Amino acid sequence: MKHINNYVEENKNRFLDELFGLIRIPSISSISSHKPDMYKAAEYWKDMLLKSGADKAEIYETVGNPVTYGEKIIDPKLPTVLVYGHMDVMPVDPIDLWDSPPFEPEVRDGIIFARGADDDKGQSMMHAKAFELMVKTNTLPCNVKFMIEGEEEIGSPSLGKWCEDNKEMLKADIILVSDTSMIAADIPSITTGLRGLAYWQVEVTGPNRDLHSGLFGGAVANPINVLSSMITKMVDETGKITIPGFYNDVMEVSAEERELLGGAPFSAEEYKKAIDVKELAGEEGFTPMEHTGIRPTFDVCGIWGGYTGEGAKTVLPSKAFAKISCRLVPNQDHLKIADLFKEHFESIAPKSVKVEVTSLHGGQGYVCPIDIPAYKAAEKAYTDVYGKRPVPVRSGGSIPIISTFEEVLGIKSVLMGFGLEADAIHSPNENYPLEQFYNGIKTIPLFYKYFAELSK
């Protein structure tokens, strides 16, 4: 490991500068005016791969944002690792809650603060730099391919097709991804399950214009009142989602597995303190770790309608809107759930309003077996760097494309995440500790080493 530590130590400031260059590109995929930034980020990645040691690197167009692909093939007989990452980031609202500008990275107390510092610019850049390390120290034991996409945060709508079109080029033995987190900086873990996702926008229309709430109020259905009550009806008193058929395909987790999951360190008091709530919530009969790990959810991600400005405006609004998402568990099909929701939501609308449901995106859940060589290689690599065997955990998050890779390319993914819960990804003040960034760069070359050995 000495050559690894030395190389990181000697190059750490440059690594950081290269990450900061990427972060400064505000590549928000969900806001169309940032389209040019997606191309800047793709170029940045292309240059990064070439200067890190790739034989070639190209920007590929898709119907959406571009994909940067690069590779270094040292010997067709050696195993091939396909690295996946994403160059796009989440929007930054509410902007006024940031302590420093989201696209101007700042290190405070050993922590990088910026949008994308962790998700996924910081984590994906570790792979470029670990690759450089192996190339420059002549220790690369596998062929390497990189595919860095620009639409992960909007559900990777174009990448499935692009993989389909480039199947031959993408041939590999394993996909390696860093886009998840560990339990804590001193408790390494590897994510073995991901939740799926379905996401809709709903629009409830009452009268054809905003009405005077005095002259019409009481006789005309208020679309905000109606939307609120429709949302309320979607989850029952016990926390179960009421959409008929919603749980039909949910993979029930065995008592044994639930016990294993319950063994992961978890303090409800600390969890509550960290987010400043007096009580947790969730489906009856399950623990908080189970709520986020093995059960589906129904969350309104955004709601708006009527007068939302300063002061008091009395109005009976014409329209109310909500963005609604369900996290799904392995075996639930997001397309089927998207339809079930639409059908049910429309069916419970009173006749006094019109309802429109638009499916915005979705993705399937994923499970990684813990007995494949790639998982074992990852386990050994973490153990070397962190001094502890990593815990396999089911994450509540979604990386919709991971299950697509399995379907389209027939390749499993190993999720070597180095994020921490406190990183505030998707939130104001997203951050990533320098130590995790550098530990990642140290862990990845060990994965390659063990993977090459175990694949023999």
Next chain:
Amino acid sequence: MKHINNYVEENKNRFLDELFGLIRIPSISSISSHKPDMYKAAEYWKDMLLKSGADKAEIYETVGNPVTYGEKIIDPKLPTVLVYGHMDVMPVDPIDLWDSPPFEPEVRDGIIFARGADDDKGQSMMHAKAFELMVKTNTLPCNVKFMIEGEEEIGSPSLGKWCEDNKEMLKADIILVSDTSMIAADIPSITTGLRGLAYWQVEVTGPNRDLHSGLFGGAVANPINVLSSMITKMVDETGKITIPGFYNDVMEVSAEERELLGGAPFSAEEYKKAIDVKELAGEEGFTPMEHTGIRPTFDVCGIWGGYTGEGAKTVLPSKAFAKISCRLVPNQDHLKIADLFKEHFESIAPKSVKVEVTSLHGGQGYVCPIDIPAYKAAEKAYTDVYGKRPVPVRSGGSIPIISTFEEVLGIKSVLMGFGLEADAIHSPNENYPLEQFYNGIKTIPLFYKYFAELSK
């Protein structure tokens, strides 16, 4: 009536120009950046009163927006009419639904389109021009006082105190107000009842920051889901408001009065068609006219929280907000209701969230007896101009200050409204037909004539 018709005919274009000058001042009282416009509007009114024939006119400061007061005292022994109107208007959002700029009045097909065209610039300007008519034609039979305030649309928070401080100056026999509507252009009516109002902003806080809906979703209460369910709980399946004690003081209307009310022309089909809804809503056991006339309401005027931008952002938001109002009926005390709501709303909050309720404004309901001289004078005036005896109706709207006038000044108000339901007050494309504007100017001098006669 001939001198009236002639004077209006000769001066109609100038009357309109003078109204347009007032409309062009964007005097939105609920948005603090429009404060300078409130002073511009107050000056405009001062000049208007002086050039229309007032002996004096002054701008009075209050803790909020200014009040313009003017008077013409012709003989202390004659009855005195105190005209009340307001120079402030509602916000213009959603601005993109306007067919022409809200503060650039435009006449299309004989109808004025602009914010304030009816409410209340158009209607209050009729009084200034009717006053001018009486002065210039030497037919003024009463003393006249004008008080035009700038905070009606935010609940007149300063005018009660100002009336208290200027009781002597404001002495009068009747208050005359045009800030309501008639049933239709060919069915004159006089509003004899107004609903009261209570208005709150509520803030529901879940976690202390926006969270990743995958990593935390399912275990942490979502403040939008919670707010929706709290709103839903406020009204039961029959349309009754569930706040304990809410109906205690509601003045039940006798079967006889309900029958009279039911006699007013009303077509549910036309009503539904006008606002493009398939079904009406409301409390069981009451008609639509009763819903808006004699029953209290619970309407969410605005709601917001989480991600409301373009596309799909998966977030478990920290906060959700709503602006909520109840229309109240005579005898319900808005201060008591404000407290009852706050207490109840806070009591139904689950422990997983924090709830803050702020009372933004309120006002009492009002009833005008139909046997007082001023009501009879108004009845005769409308009959002369419209050829039909006006119907007394209970309006669903609120003019909170009207009951304050009665409490503080001990003076009843007669609500001679000339608005129409189609005027879209408080909405985009607010409008006011020229015919109603001119008919108002013709009707008002007749009111003065009959009021002077009946007061003898």
